[in-house]
Amino acid sequence: MSTMPTPTPTDDLILTERIRATPEQVFDFLVVPEKVLRWMGTDAKIDPTPGGDFWLNVNGESIAVGRYVAVDRPHRVVLTWGWQDSPHVPPGSTEVTFTLTADGDETVVELVHSGLPLGPEDEHKGGWTYFLDRMARAVTGETLPAPGPH
Amino acid sequence: MGIDAAAHALTEPNRREILRLVRHDERTVGDIASHFTITRPAISQHLRVLEHAELVTVRADGNRRFYRARPEGLSDLRLWTETFWHDSLASLKVEVERELWNQRKEGNNDR
Numbered sequence: 001m002s003t004m005p006t007p008t009p010t011d012d013l014i015l016t017e018r019i020r021a022t023p024e025q026v027f028d029f030l031v032v033p034e035k036v037l038r039w040m041g042t043d044a045k046i047d048p049t050p051g052g053d054f055w056l057n058v059n060g061e062s063i064a065v066g067r068y069v070a071v072d073r074p075h076r077v078v079l080t081w082g083w084q085d086s087p088h089v090p091p092g093s094t095e096v097t098f099t100l101t102a103d104g105d106e107t108v109v110e111l112v113h114s115g116l117p118l119g120p121e122d123e124h125k126g127g128w129t130y131f132l133d134r135m136a137r138a139v140t141g142e143t144l145p146a147p148g149p150h
Numbered sequence: 151m152g153i154d155a156a157a158h159a160l161t162e163p164n165r166r167e168i169l170r171l172v173r174h175d176e177r178t179v180g181d182i183a184s185h186f187t188i189t190r191p192a193i194s195q196h197l198r199v200l201e202h203a204e205l206v207t208v209r210a211d212g213n214r215r216f217y218r219a220r221p222e223g224l225s226d227l228r229l230w231t232e233t234f235w236h237d238s239l240a241s242l243k244v245e246v247e248r249e250l251w252n253q254r255k256e257g258n259n260d261r
Contacts, residue, residue: 017243
């Protein structure tokens with residue numbers, strides 16, 4: 001077993017979505033609590049300014065907690081991300097970046113979730129535990145309420 | 151396929167603990183059960199769920215069955231994380247476009 005204090009290997013998750021709207025219109029859905037809750041979570045307490053708190057009850061029991069790192073209207077939101085009461089994925093342990101880029105009459109939304117462990121390679125450094133815990137909580141995203149009145 | 155099953159399997163704390171126990175070492179049901187206060191049949195039931203989710207593999211040796219974590223299971227879980235965000239972004243798209251459509255509709259009605 002290695003005793004080298006090497007960092008946990010991670011692998012960024014990158015996803016994109018195209019939305020027929022301007023970056024300004026999309027941006028509100030990332031920073032206005034009432035609009036955030038239309039596509040994610042059941043309760044939000046957020047202060048979308050650099051250093052501001054991010055608190056999102058994703059499904060009625062699992063709570064994502066982080067802090068805003070950068071809020072650049074209308075192009076970029078960076079926040080740290082973790083799970084409340086999780087020793088393995090504590091609040092702020094990973095980072096999520098939304099980048100909005102206009103393309104014609106659409107906006108390309110790129111989501112990068114960094115700090116996620118690669119998997120088996122880092123299990124001896126705690127990544128396995130980290131990941132299991134993270135997944136167990138993330139699964140609850142499956143039960144996110146459908147968009148719209150609920 | 152494995153994603154839903156794996157995600158479901160991990161919602162139960164005892165199953166997560168079982169996975170931790172067998173992540174490096176093959177263990178029998180009895181060995182695993184010795185780490186828990188829940189009953190051995192309960193452990194066996196949890197192992198069946200984990201096996202179904204393809205998070206553990208089983209090797210039979212005579213009458214004994216040895217359980218071990220299946221590392222590839224993590225790939226399924228990683229894929230699941232991706233699905234989680236993918237679904238969220240899809241929902242974001244629906245909500246933004248729905249709002250704009252409603253605004254346009256109201257604008258037309260005003261005219």
